[in-house]
Amino acid sequence: MPLxxxxxxxxxxxxxxxxxxxxxxxxxxxxxxxxxxxHPNPRLSVRVVKEFDVWFTFMMDIFFRIKEAAEAGxxxxxxxxxxxxxxxxxxxxxxxxxxxxxxxxxxNMDEYADEHGHIAPESWPYGFTHALKKYFYSQLxxxxxxxxxxxxxxxxxxxxxxGKRLSxxxxxxxxxMGPGWTGHVAFVEPDAPETPQDLEEFKKMGPCVVSLSPxxxxxxxxxxxxGAAGDxxxxxxxxxxxxxxxxxxxxxxxxxYCIGVHGTTTSWQKLIARLxxxxxxTPRVPDSIIQLKTSEALVSEAIAxxxxxxxxxxx
Numbered sequence: 035m036p037l038x039x040x041x042x043x044x045x046x047x048x049x050x051x052x053x054x055x056x057x058x059x060x061x062x063x064x065x066x067x068x069x070x071x072x073h074p075n076p077r078l079s080v081r082v083v084k085e086f087d088v089w090f091t092f093m094m095d096i097f098f099r100i101k102e103a104a105e106a107g108x109x110x111x112x113x114x115x116x117x118x119x120x121x122x123x124x125x126x127x128x129x130x131x132x133x134x135x136x137x138x139x140x141x142n143m144d145e146y147a148d149e150h151g152h153i154a155p156e157s158w159p160y161g162f163t164h165a166l167k168k169y170f171y172s173q174l175x176x177x178x179x180x181x182x183x184x185x186x187x188x189x190x191x192x193x194x195x196x197g198k199r200l201s202x203x204x205x206x207x208x209x210x211m212g213p214g215w216t217g218h219v220a221f222v223e224p225d226a227p228e229t230p231q232d233l234e235e236f237k238k239m240g241p242c243v244v245s246l247s248p249x250x251x252x253x254x255x256x257x258x259x260x261g262a263a264g265d266x267x268x269x270x271x272x273x274x275x276x277x278x279x280x281x282x283x284x285x286x287x288x289x290x291y292c293i294g295v296h297g298t299t300t301s302w303q304k305l306i307a308r309l310x311x312x313x314x315x316t317p318r319v320p321d322s323i324i325q326l327k328t329s330e331a332l333v334s335e336a337i338a339x340x341x342x343x344x345x346x347x348x349x
Contacts, residue, residue, distance in 0.1 A: 036060045037341070050248070052216050052224035053309060053318045062308040067338040073311065077328050080311065085334040088292040092210065092332075093120055095288060097127050099208065104133050111139045111200070113209040113276065113284060115220075117166040125173035138180045141200055141280075142166060142187040143211070144221040146270040151243040153190050153274045160259050163187025188241065188274040197240040200280055209284035212291060213310050213321035215253040215302045221275035223247045224318045236317040237326075239277035246273055253302060256295065278323050289324050292334035299336040300347075307337050 035041060037060065047054040073080040083091070096112065103110035114121075128135065145162050146154045154161040171185050188196060200206060216224055221244055223229060228244045230236045251269045254260060260268040281287065291307035294300060310321040311331055324331065 037063050037343070052247070053313075053316075055314075058309075058313055059305075062305060062313060063341045065308045065312055066340040067335075069312070070333050070338045073331075075325055078311065078325055078331060079329070080331045080333060082333050082335060082338045085292050085294070085336065088290055088332045088334050089120060092288070092290060093124055095208075096121075096124050096210075100124075100128060100135060100138055101131065101133050103137060103207075104135065107137070109137045109139065109203065111141070111203045111206045113141050113143055113200075113206040113211075113280065114166065115143045115210050115212065116162055117142070117169050119169050121166070121170040122173045125170050128178060129173075129175045133178060135174065135178050135180045139184045139203060140166070140170075140186065141196070141206065141276070143209075144273050144275040145188040147243050147272040147274050149271050151272060153188055153193065153243070154270065155189075156187065161187075163189075188276075193241055193243070193274055196276065197280055200276075201283065205283035205285060206280070207284070208286045208288060209281050211281060211287060211289050211321065211324065212293070213289075213303065213306045213319075215249045215306060216247045217306045217309060217319035217321050218247070218250065219278060219281060219320040219323060221246065221250070221273035222277060222320045223250065224320055229317055229320070231317050233315065233317060236320075237278050237282060237323065240279045241274065241276050243272055243274050246271055262296070278320065281323060282327055284327075287324055287327060287329035289321070289329060289331040291331060291337050294334075294336055299339070301337060304337050304341060307333060 067082055070080050070082050099110055142162050156163045158164055166185060166187060171179065211219060223244060223246065226245045228242055230239055251266045254269045255264050255266050256262055291303060293303045309319045310324060313319055313322060315322045315325050
């Protein structure tokens with residue numbers, strides 16, 4: 035029998051759940067740490083590491099890509115996820131090493147929008163462009179900074195050309211990514227009205243404003259920026275986002291599967307990490323496109339542990 039059913043009581047997933055194939059879901063629940071460490075896809079390098087090492091690798095990968103590109107005198111284009119204070123540590127290392135970032139271009143992965151599709155301005159203190167400028171750009175020594183127009187966030191003015199701007203630079207050298215509770219990639223939700231359900235059309239989807247899933251509102255209401263209080267109404271209802279086309283256009287992808295609830299082993303990412311890395315490639319799990327191109331996935335030990343029932347933990 036499936037993990038959460040008995041012979042006396044069986045049921046189908048709620049229609050609100052984006053991916054509902056019971057056989058696949060049960061197979062995902064059985065994936066253990068050893069399966070991650072012996073992933074069968076030759077395009078996908080998967081490593082299981084301590085949670086600290088996931089974020090350390092993320093930080094150091096950004097730093098060394100910037101350093102190596104600067105030393106070679108070549109352009110570097112990054113697609114960056116939500117800019118956390120971690121980026122300030124990258125800026126500190128750049129300043130300490132005196133690395134000139136004049137050839138660095140960064141594109142934010144996404145940005146919040148209101149119910150009418152108006153994208154949050156850079157001045158909004160809870161937005162991602164604001165955070166990028168606060169934690170990264172402003173922390174760089176002015177003598178080492180790239181021109182500010184090379185630190186690019188999504189706006190109403192540039193949304194229509196956002197994908198073209200990336201393509202004109204040859205696409206991103208790397209896209210850093212990781213799934214939300216729904217399996218969204220960037221903010222592309224599996225069941226949003228804006229998301230194509232045909233895989234080939236989905237792969238061509240570019241930057242646009244999308245409706246956020248109620249599951250994403252719940253996930254983000256636990257973020258410190260929104261008070262970590264479950265305040266669903268604090269999270270904006272829509273977002274501007276890059277599309278799968280920009281993820282797949284990038285020369286490389288690095289996915290992170292490590293997010294727990296405030297340092298505990300409880301995680302909304304444990305099942306969706308398995309669907310992303312082992313399940314079918316489908317718009318119902320947008321992050322699953324990481325399987326299609328050369329990519330690296332870092333999975334924390336807590337996420338890699340097999341899903342089991344824990345009666346002692348209860349609620």
